[in-house]
Amino acid sequence: MPKRNLPPLTALRAFEAFARLGRMNLAADELCVTHGAISRQVRSLERLCGVRLTQGPRNSLRLTEAGLSLAESLGGAFDGIERSFTALRSAAERELHVSCVGTLAMRWLIPRLPGFHARHPGLSIRVTEAYGPVDFARDPFDAAIRLAETVAGEGLEATPFLDNYHGPVMAPQLAQHDLASAPRLHTRPHRQAWREWADHSGVPVGPGGEHREYEHLFYMLEAAVAGLGIGVSPWIYVAGDIASGRLAAPYGFVPTPARFHFVTPRASARPVTTAFRDWLLEEASAAPPPPAAAVAAELEGDHIRR
Template sequence: MPKRSLPPLTALRAFEAFARLGRMNLAADELCVTHGAISRQVRGLERHCGVRLTEGPRNGLRLTEAGRRFAETLAGAFDGIERSFLALRSAAERDLHVSCVGTLAMRWLIPRLPAFHARHPGLNVRVTEAYGPVDFGKDPFDAAIRLAERITGDGLEATPFLENFHGPVMAPALAAQGLAAAPRLHTRPHRQAWREWSLHTGVELADGEDHREYEHLFYMLEAAVAGLGAGVSPWIYVAGDIASGRLVAPYGFVRTPARFHFVAPAGGQRPVVAAFREWLVEEAAAAPPPVLRALPVPAG
């Protein structure tokens, strides 16, 4: 693609403002510069073009015929740029790109999004699976949802909106054999789930011999539904499965130190971000509470 042959854009902007407003001082006020700066830019543009664009005394400059023709062309180009810019900004005010831990997105957030769209029909939400630290300077997201004890990082504003409870879940038929006898299900990214549950409950289970590992938590939960073993899951991921009878949690759930946080850039919030955060907090407040651990868990 050939290189563009364009005069300095700052000079074009100064000349367009002068031609549209008719006076150097008005152009200077609009562009927040001095009268002299506008004059220098216009003179520099004339030298660059090799054509006089203005004529008359310094305190009464007017456009030459060449200047009028050039100003008309510039006005159309600037109008097109302005229209495109306003359209982009309008779309940005309607769109929200959220990065979210995958299982929460699948099992809790996305099934509830129709309620958000019903309340805000002009807004669009796009959800992308992500787990790492939040960095809005690097990542193409407007907001994020993470499960953590605390959110750290410069320029971040974190709103905890949902407590986290976890506990062992399994298929109803497998529950009759007892937790100690069930194969232990794990996920590769979070193999410490059983150890954390033991820490939070004070229950020590023998390590056992039968362990099965899955790449993602939602795979592990489907394995639990299929009767392949027992796995530790956050309550919010399995509330629907327990209500429908696909899974049972015979020993209930226990609170963890971690919470789900809504993370956004610190400072002034775009209206779509504020609307989504408000709705998220309301949805979390209406979520069904878990059955807390009440039955003793047999060790062994």
């Protein structure tokens, strides 16, 4: 495409403001510059055009015929830009782009979003899977949901909204197996899950036998459903599967020090952000508590200590 042959935008803005407001000082106030800066931009534009755009004494300038023609064109062009910009900004104000750990998004957040949209039909939530440290200066997100003990960072505001519990889950047909005899399932990003559960529950699990590793937690959970072994999962990810009978959790769930946090830039006060935060807190308060352990006391005996 051919290169546009346009004068500097600063000169066009200065001239359009003067033509619309009628005085250099008013144009200067609108653009937050000096009277002299507006005058210099207008003179620069006249040199580029090769015609006079203003006439008369300096304290009572008026537009020439050429100036009136240019002002009319610029006014229409800037009006169109302003309308487009206002529409885009209005749409952006109604959308919240949230980065969220993938399994929570799939198994808890997204299934509940119809309730948010029913309550706030003019607002939109866009969810993107992400796991790393929150950096709103680098990443194109408006908010984030992370599972952590604390979320620290300059300029961040973190609201804990959901407690985290975890425990071993398995297909119902494996519910009578002890933890030492069944294959043990792991995820590559969180290989320490079994050790953490043992620390939090006080149940020694030993080295185990066969170990199977998966790239993501939701892969591991499907492997557990398929009867491939026993894995440790946060309660909130498997509540639906346990209620439907796809998974069993005979050892129950124990709390962890980590919680789910809703993270935003500290200066963010958009209505969509506030509405989503309030809705998250409400949904979390209504979340079902994890079940107590259903296994008998003997399951804490020697056969789970092997």
